[in-house]
Amino acid sequence: MELRQLRYFIAVAEELHFGRAARRVHIAQPPFSQQIKGLEEEVGARLLERNSRKVRLTNEGRYFYKQALDIVAQAEEAAATVGRMAKGEYGNIKVGFMEIAMDSLLPEAVRSFSHRYPGVSVRLSQFGASIQLERIHSGELDVGFSTVYLRAMEGLSSVKLFSRKHVLAVPEDHIFTAEKSVSLKEIARENLLMFPRSGQPDLYDSIMQAFTSRGLVPKVRQEISGLSGASALISSGMGVTFLPENSRVARKGIAMVPISDDFPRMDIFMVWNSEDYSNTAGVFMEWVADYFSVSKAFAGKVSG
Incomplete structure (x- = not known):
């Protein structure tokens, strides 16, 4: 059974006319009728009663119609969500911050990101600089905001967002x-x-x-x-x-x-794992970098 067959059945169940249903899904009527017949054979029940004058749903057809609507809707929602995930517009990101780093414009940057990308859940956790670096390195955090300049830790990168007197x-x-x-x-x-x-x-x-x-x-x-x-x-x-x-x-x-x-001065840095970060984390970091008008430096492997 294919989603295409379910869409065909939904069309004829709503049109109650094979010709109109076939035109609605942009297919010639003979192959359309064959698809409906094949679907009935696959489910082992007659879904439609038809004669030369009218088409109507059987009891089994009415039940199957409701289920088909749900299945197609779920499939379309799943496809749309996966597409948004691939673009970094859906998912979760774990962000660490030092308290002093959030005493700035950072909250506005995060809030504006959440407004632009409502499908992304930003989970904020307060940690000191050293714990942030460890957790970013281990994958427990995606991004960190700290006052500590990153000297050397394998796989991690940082960029200065802004500086304050x-x-x-x-x-x-x-x-x-x-x-x-x-x-x-x-x-x-x-x-x-x-x-x-x-x-x-x-x-x-x-x-x-x-x-x-x-x-x-x-x-x-x-x-x-x-x-x-x-x-x-x-x-x-x-x-x-x-x-x-x-x-x-x-x-x-x-x-x-x-x-x-x-x-x-107090410098605020954004830190991330340049060897492995999600599409969603990449979109978040690019948004923050744009917010503070700094050059982007998000080279590295992007995980799914």
């Missing part, structure tokens, strides 16, 4: 809020809250180097594990920290002060 986040009643900008010499006298070095070693070391190159030793009093924790500590007067310019975690009780000295 740092500002100093201070309590809103801090003396620095009266200044247009603040120097590292002034910051070195403050209790500094820092994200753990293990999470973003390159950035951490660059920040420390900015101080030591000026003969300064910052007073790192406490490590902070997340943006919400940082906001709470700063607003309560426990210290100051560096955050990306226009950070979304700014809350009541916190002010942002520009830094006058040269200071490391």
Whole structure:
């Protein structure tokens, strides 16, 4: 039994006329009639009663008509879905991110992608940089967003999406809020809250180097594990920290002060397995790259 035969039967069941049904499916009537006869022989039942004046469905024919509609619809839906999958317009992608990386325009990029490709489910999971790289390498994640530049890991590639200036986040009643900008010499006298070095070693070391190159030793009093924790500590007067310019975690009780000295920027990278990624992941990465107007570098093997 072929889908073509089911479509022929649906046509005659709806037209109740062999000539009109044959024209509807663009086939001559004699071979059309032979296809219907062959279908009846295959199912072992008469599906249609016909005479010189009219055609009508038998009880078996009415049942078979309903089933044929479902089968053809399911087949067409499956074919359409597979086609969308091949184009990367349907499926699932697993995306890892660092909290600080999503404190930016990235959420808008992901949201706009989901609006454009509603058939793709984007599953977001928060991980540190090292765990992201491990899971991308193992295939547990398709794409990652991190502040860590990828130096060398077999099969992985990265591209910088954007860069942001740092500002100093201070309590809103801090003396620095009266200044247009603040120097590292002034910051070195403050209790500094820092994200753990293990999470973003390159950035951490660059920040420390900015101080030591000026003969300064910052007073790192406490490590902070997340943006919400940082906001709470700063607003309560426990210290100051560096955050990306226009950070979304700014809350009541916190002010942002520009830094006058040269200071490391926060770079956000997209990381992926260049040796094996799905069509859907490729479409997602291209969308994100276009969103941030960066060159595409998605060479490698694309899995189905």
